[in-house]
Amino acid sequence: MLLLVRRERLSMDIESLIRRKKELGITNQQLAQISGISLGTVNKIFSGATRSPQNDTMNALVSALGLDFYQYRPGSRADVICEPSSAYQMDTNSGIYTLDDYDSLPVEVRAELIDGYLVFMEAPSVRHQEIIGELYYCIRHHIKKAKGSCKVILSPVDVQLDNDDRTVVQPDLLIVCDRGKSDGHRIHGAPDYVAEVVSAGSRKRDYLVKLNKYWTAGVREYWIIDPDGRKVTVYEFGEQEENFQMQTYTFQDKIPVSTCTGLVIDFSELDL
Numbered sequence: 001m002l003l004l005v006r007r008e009r010l011s012m013d014i015e016s017l018i019r020r021k022k023e024l025g026i027t028n029q030q031l032a033q034i035s036g037i038s039l040g041t042v043n044k045i046f047s048g049a050t051r052s053p054q055n056d057t058m059n060a061l062v063s064a065l066g067l068d069f070y071q072y073r074p075g076s077r078a079d080v081i082c083e084p085s086s087a088y089q090m091d092t093n094s095g096i097y098t099l100d101d102y103d104s105l106p107v108e109v110r111a112e113l114i115d116g117y118l119v120f121m122e123a124p125s126v127r128h129q130e131i132i133g134e135l136y137y138c139i140r141h142h143i144k145k146a147k148g149s150c151k152v153i154l155s156p157v158d159v160q161l162d163n164d165d166r167t168v169v170q171p172d173l174l175i176v177c178d179r180g181k182s183d184g185h186r187i188h189g190a191p192d193y194v195a196e197v198v199s200a201g202s203r204k205r206d207y208l209v210k211l212n213k214y215w216t217a218g219v220r221e222y223w224i225i226d227p228d229g230r231k232v233t234v235y236e237f238g239e240q241e242e243n244f245q246m247q248t249y250t251f252q253d254k255i256p257v258s259t260c261t262g263l264v265i266d267f268s269e270l271d272l
Contacts, residue, residue, distance in 0.1 A: 014045060014046075014048075014051070014053075017045075017046075017061055017062070017065060018046060020065045021046070021065060025211065025212070025215065025244060026207065026208070026211070027246065028042045028043055028046060029248075030207060030233070031061070031064060031065070033207075033229075034064040034203060034204060034207055034208070035060045035061055035063070035064035036060060037057055037060050037061065037064075041053075041057065042061075045057070045061070064204065064208075065208070096116055097113060097116050097117065097118050097166075098113075098116070098165045098166060099113070099160070099165035099166070099168065100165070101113075101118070102118070102168050105118075110122075110123070110156065110170070112168060112169045112170055113166065113167055113168040113169075114167055114169065114205075114209060114213065115166055115167055116166045119205065121170075121201075121202075122199070122201060124172075124197070124199075125199065127227050127272075128172070128197045128199065128227070130271070130272060131197050131225055131227060131270075131272060132154065132155070132172050132173050132195070132197060134270040134271060134272065135173055135195060135225075135265065135270075136152060136154050136173055138263070138265050138270075139152045139173075139175065139257065139260060139263065139265075140152050142257075142260055142262070142263040143260060146260075146261075146262070148260065149177060149179070150175050150176065150177040150192065150259070150260065151175065151176050151177075151179060151182075152173065152174070152175050153173070153174050153175075153176065153187075154172075154173060155170050155171060155172045155173065156170045157170060157171075157174070157186065157187065158170060158185070158186035158187065159171060159174065159186065159187040159191060160186055160187065160188050160189070161189070161190060161213060161214075161217045162213075162217055163188055163189050167213065168186070169210070169213070171191065171194040171195065171196060172195055172196050172197050173194070173195040174187070174191040174193060174194050174195070175191060175192050175193035175194075175259050175260070176191050176192060177192045177259070178192075189217075189218070190214070190217040190218035190219045191219060192219070192220045192221065192259045193219070193220065193221045193222075193223075193257070193259040193260075194210075194214055194219050194221070194222050194223070195222075195223040195224075195225060196210060196222075196223070196224055196225070197225045197226075197227065198224055198225065198226045198227070198228075206224050207224060207233075210222075211224075211235065214235075214237070215235070215237050215244075218237075219237060220236065220237060220258070220259060221234070221235070221236050221237070221257070221258050221259050222234075222235040222237070223235075223255075227272075230250060230251040231248055231249065231250055231251070232248070232249045232250075232251070232253075232255055232267070233246065233247075233248050233249075234246070234247045234248075234249065234255065236258055249267070250267070251267045251268065251270075251272065252267065252268045253267060253268070254266045254267070254268075255267060
């Protein structure tokens with residue numbers, strides 16, 4: 001039987017949180033949204049105005065920054081993270097699963113392998129599929145009309161993101177411009193563009209874990225679409241850290257797709 005146990009939280013000082021936040025490249029506003037702490041409180045803590053936050057506040061920030069996680073007991077293969085739990089280990093102790101374990105899963109099981117951890121996913125909602133379907137149609141129509149060479153692909157498709165045997169993700173939607181990255185079975189290496197639709201169980205993974213993974217792997221553009229908040233957060237990753245850009249849009253905005261020159265998605269015209 002798989003036994004999941006929560007590791008005791010390490011005592012965290014504010015400097016540790018600041019370093020972690022910088023590593024992940026997230027803003028105070030994003031951290032407030034993920035943690036459930038007010039933006040004003042987050043601003044005060046990270047500016048140094050509040051030096052002794054309440055324990056509940058610190059615990060929420062520690063959790064939101066991925067500094068609490070589950071671990072497996074010695075002798076058990078328990079490093080399996082299941083939705084809707086948002087726990088995920090984000091330190092140097094990688095999980096024990098590999099590509100061979102991932103490939104041996106039953107075909108009907110939806111899962112991702114992230115740094116050696118298996119993350120099992122629920123079936124997407126109708127609204128999730130409607131959003132991705134509309135986005136796919138707009139991008140595909142533009143590429144075909146422009147006679148472009150890039151390919152837009154819907155999930156589920158395996159992406160061996162780091163080109164190793166410890167990470168395989170299934171983005172909701174992706175664009176690959178180097179067709180040599182596809183072997184007909186899965187994508188090897190980073191797509192040029194990735195879109196993820198946020199659900200209650202995937203929020204921390206999409207905003208923190210995958211943001212970091214996509215950035216370091218070489219994804220050029222990453223969209224996080226939040227149906228409940230009716231907003232789209234767009235990240236553009238340059239080759240240098242100073243080229244990192246983030247912009248938040250609403251479902252009433254026109255959003256340019258940098259990966260596809262000339263393409264603008266007018267969310268107000270989508271049937272959502």
